[in-house]
Amino acid sequence: MSNILAIAQKELKSYFVSPIAYALLAIYALISGWFSLIAIANFIEMSQQGQGPADLNGYVIAPVVSNAAVLSLFLIPMITMRLFAEEKRTGTIELLVTSPVTDMEIVLGKWLGAMGMYAAILLVKLLCLSFVFMFGNPDWRPLATAYLGMFLQGGALLSIGMFISNTTKNQIVAGATTFGMALLFWTFDWATTFKADGWAKVLAYLSLTSHFSAYARGVIDTKDTIYFLSVIVLGIFLTARSLESLRWRA
């Protein structure tokens, strides 16, 4: 366990000693602030049209949260692309693999480190939303479930991105492939627009959107939780196997 934490700590630190963390946080804060601004302006408009204040949760928190989930599609490849590709390019992977730690410890450590970076990003979003709580009185519970959903969805994408990063030495290739996969999984449910059964149903089930939307509405469904957890486990497992295969494939 302490090996995992040592690797996670090193990984998280490496985001913050390089410009990566600050660039990601700044971009996220900017876009997130813009989304919040639009949502609040919309809320004010609605309140003035109707009788008294509109629903804060429905008009501010829900749209901001679903936009955040889309935004993470763009940001997560930037978090995961270097995880293994960089170590393979510079040769530091030799240090990790020849140290007395297991492959699983290396993989879990890296995933946790990336989760830490993702958590920092989500914290920035929380900062934007904290103003809504300061001046209004929205229900915090839907926000909490949405955050749980964002964590799970992020974890799933991070573990897939980590696996992709382990298949190449090139960060750009890793980043672009991860982005493509994320976008594909995001839009799989479009299949249901012209076909309602068979393979379209399978694709829709694989879609991230269909599993995340319940969380964004404030509903925790076991089915969705299991989906995300199994993607996380799958990604971690695949990464560990492909790290092992470095040795016999070479």
Place this chain on the structure above:
Amino acid sequence: MIKVEGVTKRYARFTAVDNVSFEVRKGQIVGFLGPNGAGKTTTMRILTCFLPPSEGKASVAGFDVLAQPMEVKKRIGYLPETPPLYPDMEVGEYLDFVGKLKGLRGNDLAKRITEVSDKTNIGDVRSKLIAKLSKGYRQRVGLAQALLHNPDVLILDEPTSGLDPKQILETRELIKGLAGDHTIILSTHILPEVESTCERVVIISKGKLVATDTVDNLTNRMRGSENIGVEVEGIDGELDSKAVQRRLEQVSGVSKVVLREEKNNRAMFEVESLQGRSIRADLARAVVEGGYALTELKAAGMSLEDVFLQLTSADNTEKGEAA
């Protein structure tokens, strides 16, 4: 301490290491000598559990690299050809991280970091970013990393490559100082490095074991025959290099004369002597008596290729005599 038995490593298209066997006893320094691409790094990677052998067995301190890699890794300090450094870390931070990877914690870790920093002379750069270090310092931080958990076995892949002459001497001294407590394998393609640092030598070429012997025996086998560079200048005008070459070939004790370079009335030859013959005086006399000016006479060092040629041909003649 280290046992390699019939190890072969095959890649899709070529065989990097072909049926190599050798043994290293505790506390020895062994030089792993071979030209670039001979299979040195692959063999080292097999010993450090980075690559599995396709065939054969390798063990470190009695633990098999395939069956008990964790036990092997605990006992090995490895410095790959390019030191595995994270450029955006400070030296101290880096050693702290590597120490944790190697299973050191708390006071033990702090103590070991201080010890290896002193040993490798990097105490003054501990709070510097690795990216800002010179090549020599990087190599030393790499060495410190390998020493951190006080491993029984050190595997150093070209530890002196890219260093300046002073740093090379320092690093060799440091490595020599480590023998006894540690069993060391170091790879190099520089012959004098083995002579000055190692007790035993394992020579491989094209993936195959060429020779394994003590350094003293090896130099004995080398001694005797020498290569001499001879530069000759014509005294008046045209120099007939063919004539000079014939003249040199007639000197007794000469086995081979090769014309290396010829320009502006000057010719450079490389002369090889027979085993155990000193021919320099005779060479000089032959040149002068032939009416040429002798402008240079020097011992040409043996290249690694010469060593291989000589070793393999020496083995052949021995066998021939026995038969």
